[in-house]
């Protein structure tokens with residue numbers, strides 16, 4: 001589904017991603033861990049199409065298409081979703097309104113007519129229940145005045161509404177209380193299917209207790225320096241990153 | 252921009268007055284106000300480049316071309332229907348001005364409560380002489396501004412609204428000021444609104460051009476007197492066509508415990524200057540000044556406000572928002588005076604602007620002059636592009652650049668539009684703004 005080959009990207013002449021290789025197949029869940037500043041959010045921004053980042057080398061294929069050629073909206077319409085590490089607040093734009101526009105534009109891209117109002121509302125209701133979000137939050141302005149945890153929950157609500165084929169979750173677990181963590185993890189697990197893949201960026205093993213990954217990668221200094229099974233996350237939790245950094249330095 | 256041209260325009264106007272004054276309506280008192288005003292104009296002259304008040308809004312080029320004075324001639328009112336300018340839900344009470352002259356044929360004033368007068372100012376000059384003389388030219392003083400001086404000299408008609416004490420006008424009054432014609436024109440609609448004690452009224456004024464094929468300059472002045480405990484709302488909707496310029500001044504006086512809300516929405520017009528001055532003459536007054544302007548092409552929109560806190564315990568609140576595209580330019584200048592007497596004043600002012608192009612620009616200037624010590628005053632001004640992070644967020648969910656932009660701009664504009672308290676007008680404005688943004 002997603003193939004990243006030797007991806008180099010940076011900003012204002014500074015290279016941040018220094019040759020990423022990653023292959024995510026439909027149905028898989030990949031976890032990406034790594035120290036602060038190693039380039040995890042940069043990778044997700046480049047995938048989502050944030051224009052400030054320049055790609056200097058490498059390629060990214062999504063469902064066989066050249067992802068880097070697509071505008072951010074077309075990436076979303078092709079089925080890519082990024083749950084942001086820091087979702088922005090958009091005063092005055094209602095969550096529901098914007099999601100309706102999003103869904104209908106995605107449908108138009110796929111040659112479908114707009115979703116009828118009743119169906120849409122039913123879906124809102126269902127997905128809200130799914131992430132245990134109160135009606136009030138869904139109707140409010142996008143993320144405006146939401147607590148940190150509410151913002152993350154709203155990201156998962158949008159994920160559930162848009163039903164992407166590939167979802168990148170950038171530290172969706174940070175700032176969540178124990179119940180919210182469980183809700184978010186359950187949400188993701190319920191959305192897991194053989195046609196859908198997840199890339200879960202996290203610092204903590206505890207999320208991976210709930211969302212059990214197929215592969216765990218360690219991103220360090222713009223490169224994936226180690227990949228392994230779910231045990232790798234446990235090992236990192238115990239030993240920290242020093243040994244990885246040393247290994248990377250030797251290699 | 253030679254001095255010769257400047258003198259030329261001033262003199263043309265002064266001579267125009269001498270030629271026309273015999274036909275101008277009104278009592279001896281009004282006639283003497285006119286004479287005084289033209290002397291004031293002579294002293295002030297059309298503002299030049301050095302004028303502080305018109306620094307960013309150069310009026311000289313507007314008056315360069317020969318503009319004939321048509322205000323004394325009744326326009327031909329044939330062949331256009333007023334319906335296109337009427338608003339759903341506001342059709343019952345429509346007062347129409349055509350080139351500044353009240354047009355009974357186009358007006359319909361059917362749902363006025365007992366005692367409420369809505370008529371032509373010219374008629375009020377003779378039929379309501381006392382009321383007129385008590386208020387006319389008192390709040391908009393001709394010595395303070397060249398355009399007020401010109402208006403007081405030349406204005407022969409407009410809309411007169413009188414709401415007696417203890418009267419609530421349930422139905423809003425809609426004034427439609429139509430500019431039309433094929434000769435260059437300079438017109439002077441002049442309104443006087445008198446709102447009695449404990450009374451309430453909503454007035455909407457639309458400025459619109461119809462089949463206008465020549466340059467026109469409209470100098471529109473409105474005086475509003477809001478008596479004790481009264482509540483008045485005054486909405487201005489400016490959607491002139493390309494070749495129209497508008498200098499519009501509103502001068503209000505509020506007495507004790509009164510509320511006055513204004514909302515100035517500018518959607519089109521080549522060159523627009525709005526002067527809005529409110530004097531809080533009694534304690535416990537509340538006043539809201541809201542404005543929204545959307546500019547494109549080479550449009551110029553200038554909003555100047557002045558809130559004069561003269562008495563204690565009053566509250567004023569200003570919110571002006573602009574969305575400027577192409578090569579358009581804007582100005583916001585907001586003055587707040589708090590006089591020594593005006594303790595416990597609350598005065599807020601905010602000016603927010605979005606520039607959609609690199610060639611668009613706006614000058615904003617808050618001016619707070621505070622002479623009392625126990626007051627709360629604040630002002631804020633921001634000018635910037637659309638929030639890029641918000642744009643990216645929306646696009647990353649599948650919205651096109653246009654939809655994302657429209658959503659953000661509508662939200663931005665809505666802060667002002669949601670203060671509109673006439674539902675039909677709010678709906679109409681939402682629709683106009685939506686259409687404008689989608690263009």
Ligand SMILES: Nc1ncnc2c1ncn2[C@@H]1O[C@H](COP(=O)(O)OP(=O)(O)OP(=O)(O)O)[C@@H](O)[C@H]1O
Pocket residue numbers: 011016034035036037038039040041042043052085
């Ligand atoms: N817009 C930017 N401008 C300048 N530097 C940037 C920008 N974005 C990222 N960087 C830099 O690139 C590096 C990687 O940042 P990134 O946000 O991708 O790290 P991360 O792995 O997500 O870290 P964290 O775990 O703290 O979220 C950092 O050194 C960061 O300062």
Ligand SMILES: [Mg+2]
Pocket residue numbers: 040041042085170171
């Ligand atoms: Mg990050």
